[in-house]
């Protein structure tokens with residue numbers, strides 16, 4: 001094994017990485033490998049985790065710590081996707097990583113907003129910058145796809161259509177800013193469990209191949225909130241509602257508070273609502289907090305950029 005370029009101890013790089021909402025999640029039949037082909041229209045939104053990579057003493061492998069809401073549910077060992085990302089990047093370049101990773105979480109954990117994927121993409125970018133390994137973008141995207149289906153999008157951000165498992169991205173033009181309210185729920189939903197429930201609910205019914213909705217893509221391109229509201233669709237929503245029937249009341253409460261449309265974000269249980277503008281979004285979030293439906297409801301907007309270095313002392 002070769003040695004990494006070794007910045008002085010204590011050098012650090014901080015990357016911020018956005019959450020996502022799936023404005024369309026079209027799920028095809030279960031594949032022989034257990035995954036499902038998707039037409040997954042991702043939008044990156046302004047809720048971010050921060051990943052800081054700091055040079056650590058030799059020979060210890062990656063260390064990990066985590067702060068912020070829900071951090072007690074994040075594994076602090078080799079199961080952590082950020083740790084796996086650092087190990088994978090180091091192996092790609094042929095060395096053993098000596099790095100400490102700190103994750104400052106703001107993305108709801110196990111919430112259907114790709115928090116773990118964000119941390120993986122953030123760790124890849126932070127370590128690549130800290131180590132000066134200058135990994136080509138195409139290689140970084142390939143490493144992302146090995147870490148998880150959603151990880152490439154966390155690196156890229158903006159809006160994109162994910163095909164295959166969701167890892168094959170085509171960036172999408174967006175003609176404006178969309179305003180959102182996110183209503184996190186207590187507890188999480190396991191992604192594999194939600195896909196399994198989707199298959200169970202479908203039973204023997206024929207499942208069409210997944211396809212992106214042209215009306216939804218046109219609404220994104222035009223920055224047309226009403227058009228996007230009419231086209232929002234999530235094939236995993238019936239499964240998430242079957243596992244968490246309480247989410248139906250959250251969706252109804254968001255509409256009652258004035259949102260033109262709402263849906264479960266990805267595999268859930270976070271619910272997402274579109275709003276006509278920033279002021280309306282703030283009002284809907286305040287209502288959901290005040291009536292106790294979602295004490296952590298918050299307003300934000302998208303699209304926003306993918307993983308971005310915000311501090312470098314390397």
Ligand SMILES: C[C@@](CO)(OP(=O)(O)O)[C@H](O)COP(=O)(O)OP(=O)(O)OC[C@H]1O[C@@H](n2ccc(N)nc2=O)[C@H](O)[C@@H]1O
Pocket residue numbers: 022025034035036037038040111112113114115117147148149150151164165166191192195265266267268
């Ligand atoms: C549902 C989505 C929507 O964007 O995200 P979340 O809402 O959970 O964040 C994604 O498809 C989740 O992507 P990600 O969380 O990266 O999944 P992976 O680690 O690749 O796979 C975890 C498990 O989910 C299932 N899975 C995932 C992707 C896919 N196209 N088909 C699947 O069936 C498989 O059971 C797989 O073993």
Ligand SMILES: Nc1ncnc2c1ncn2[C@@H]1O[C@H](COP(=O)(O)OP(=O)(O)O)[C@@H](O)[C@H]1O
Pocket residue numbers: 073074075079080081082103108109110111112113114115116117119120188189191267268
């Ligand atoms: N860095 C990480 N942050 C959050 N969860 C992580 C991380 N690494 C591994 N996990 C695991 O991944 C699971 C899914 O978390 P997350 O990615 O936040 O949700 P989702 O897949 O619903 O978007 C968590 O239950 C946790 O056990």
